[in-house]
């Protein structure tokens with residue numbers, strides 16, 4: 001590892017590298033932990049996420065760039081314009097590995113460029129390049145322009161789309177063409193800094209501590225994937241392959257989270273549509289699974305395979321949750337979001353919010369000014385996405401996310417807004433999965449399905465559960481102590497994966513590799529002889545720092561809540577009649593605080609801060 005972090009001030013036009021110690025990297029590892037560290041150090045309680053003072057960090061992990069499956073992820077962290085809390089988003093692809101091969105372990109960006117610019121990183125340094133003609137160009141157009149500009153060698157491009165330039169608060173970032181940092185509005189932070197893209201050129205080589213051990217680890221993974229069936233469904237169909245299984249247990253959000261099942265669910269399952277519209281798949285850097293599926297079709301809508309196809313979550317939020325069951329229509333909506341640079345999850349949630357408000361008569365459909373708008377009508381949804389991506393028409397209102405929409409359309413529409421901290425829900429339903437009831441409420445970035453394992457981990461007897469200290473398997477429906485432990489311990493483990501830039505499909509509990517091999521990976525890449533204890537402490541430090549940042553910004557336990565709709569019974573399918581039990585949910589949340597070493601108000605105790613060496617972060621050194 002280089003130990004170099006690049007500090008860029010776009011207002012001053014400066015880009016300098018600073019060397020950080022082994023102690024720093026061992027304490028924070030990488031990813032969102034480093035990003036949150038800089039937010040705690042350099043922002044205040046009142047810092048506007050869309051101001052030049054916001055601190056945006058792009059950080060892969062210590063193993064990133066090793067040619068081992070699932071070791072390619074990178075995090076982007078900043079104050080979120082969508083939630084006002086910490087924002088943190090990850091994706092795989094090539095950007096993280098290329099950044100490290102450009103000689104940089106992380107990039108910290110402040111200020112705002114006087115004209116639209118991009119950052120070109122190579123040979124351990126960076127240039128800020130003005131490029132005003134990229135304005136309003138789609139993700140594809142910008143990718144092609146920057147690739148042509150740097151045709152002398154291979155580069156990886158991280159960019160916001162036009163939605164980010166317009167500061168839509170749930171704007172995403174595209175990593176080349178097939179990977180998206182979808183959540184918490186990091187695209188809008190790029191836009192607020194007049195930063196259209198960061199281009200990384202892999203001009204060097206990463207020095208790993210034990211290349212032979214890495215080769216062995218890589219081989220083991222390839223064998224398990226190619227011969228032993230690990231990740232088989234993902235390899236064949238990508239995440240769309242899990243639509244059917246989720247529908248059968250009543251966990252496919254439908255009609256704005258009013259049901260968990262629809263009889264037409266099979267049309268959205270990857271196994272059903274792959275032969276009709278599937279194209280070639282792609283993979284993240286060095287991963288043998290290759291779950292990044294693309295789609296290509298001309299009819300009834302044209303969808304190109306240059307951008308990534310819809311993932312499971314998108315098939316739900318832009319499909320079943322809008323009563324749309326034509327996979328081509330969902331693929332088209334997904335392509336529009338990706339080309340404008342919009343988070344498909346929050347975009348889908350806002351669309352279904354509007355559909356229900358119109359259906360219930362709390363919004364006059366005419367008022368929207370969009371023809372053919374409502375559940376089951378893809379054309380109206382396409383128009384909505386285009387207006388949002390361009391920041392025109394209704395898009396001006398929707399740019400502020402759920403809170404802006406409720407403010408505009410009136411408080412009678414609030415019950416249809418399915419969000420926590422202004423952050424839209426994914427497909428997974430708390431009414432069916434008590435783990436998600438807890439996680440969505442307490443996750444520092446708002447409702448997020450990728451911040452812990454789901455309920456299975458607390459029902460399991462394998463080493464995947466036992467290795468996290470879960471010895472008393474219970475029922476899926478349970479809200480008991482083992483469920484809270486399952487969410488808490490696996491949330492820490494997922495935080496560890498995010499800090500190290502590891503993919504949960506490969507390195508998650510029960511994935512391709514086990515916990516001891518994660519220690520091996522770290523040793524072989526960074527040379528650090530870190531134990532699982534030390535690693536999990538770093539993960540706990542990360543989540544506690546995020547909590548401290550949110551508390552400083554005015555968030556309280558009252559924000560660890562679920563929308564009222566979660567306490568209303570679902571209709572139809574295997575989850576018919578299921579709702580979140582409010583009392584039990586509140587008890588889970590209280591037990592979560594206890595397990596995390598937080599007081600009854602959700603504030604980390606002094607003892608916990610002492611334990612994690614975080615007294616400084618609470619202003620109590």
Ligand code: SF4
Pocket residue numbers: 069070071072092093234282283284287288289290291292503504505506
């Ligand atoms: S499993 Fe899929 S998402 Fe994960 S690293 Fe491999 S290709 Fe990327």
